[in-house]
Amino acid sequence: MNNFSKLKNKKVLITGGAGFIGSSLAIALVKLGAKVTVLDAMLSLYGGNMFDLHDIKDKIVFIKGDIRDKKLVVKLVKNKDIIFNLAAQVSYLDSKDLPFLDLDINAIGHLNVLEAMRRYNPKAKILFSSSRMVYGKILTKPVKESHPTNPLSIYGIHKLLAEKYYAYYHQAILMVRGSK
Numbered sequence: 001m002n003n004f005s006k007l008k009n010k011k012v013l014i015t016g017g018a019g020f021i022g023s024s025l026a027i028a029l030v031k032l033g034a035k036v037t038v039l040d041a042m043l044s045l046y047g048g049n050m051f052d053l054h055d056i057k058d059k060i061v062f063i064k065g066d067i068r069d070k071k072l073v074v075k076l077v078k079n080k081d082i083i084f085n086l087a088a089q090v091s092y093l094d095s096k097d098l099p100f101l102d103l104d105i106n107a108i109g110h111l112n113v114l115e116a117m118r119r120y121n122p123k124a125k126i127l128f129s130s131s132r133m134v135y136g137k138i139l140t141k142p143v144k145e146s147h148p149t150n151p152l153s154i155y156g157i158h159k160l161l162a163e164k165y166y167a168y169y170h171q172a173i174l175m176v177r178g179s180k
Ligand SMILES: NC(=O)c1ccc[n+]([C@@H]2O[C@H](COP(=O)([O-])OP(=O)(O)OC[C@H]3O[C@@H](n4cnc5c(N)ncnc54)[C@H](O)[C@@H]3O)[C@@H](O)[C@H]2O)c1
Pocket: 015, 016, 017, 018, 019, 020, 021, 022, 039, 040, 041, 042, 043, 046, 047, 048, 049, 065, 066, 067, 068, 085, 086, 087, 088, 089, 090, 105, 109, 129, 130, 131, 132
């Protein structure tokens, strides 16, 4: 029995699951026997590609939708055991010209998922992928997690903001779990 065997029959939501990392994760989780739902907005600027899910298309639930859609997010978060929240505007260069889009997806979209989880499914586990861009200019190597964070891009600022949301909700949800 390894830890991966615990994923069998687990209900997993992968946001951004048609993207580079999400699609590989979806394939791996299906192999492990997890029940995978992919939520992806298939925004043309980013890496979502149905071809990458082709081999597992009959074994997953695919929903074309957006983490900015609060109602949909609540519906999908409600019954899941694990959420991989990978949906993102992924370009630090684009974030300069599209700062509000970056805020909407990389911060508010993630806040939607966290808030749905706190309200309706605090027992679920959630995973967030931040970015090295939160660190900005590197002062000491190797870069430890405790390295100062001074992001030099809007993308890095919003990834750092999202990190703070996750840290806050980790505490808030632990309190909800503790009070039940
Ligand atoms: N690939 C890397 O090297 C790397 C490094 C650091 C962090 N990350 C983070 O990992 C995550 C996945 O990155 P990736 O490389 O697979 O990117 P990707 O562009 O291949 O995948 C992102 C997916 O998110 C989807 N998406 C975008 N906005 C959405 C929204 N509002 N609602 C639902 N889906 C939406 C896109 O359609 C796309 O399929 C991102 O959060 C990214 O910031 C990636």
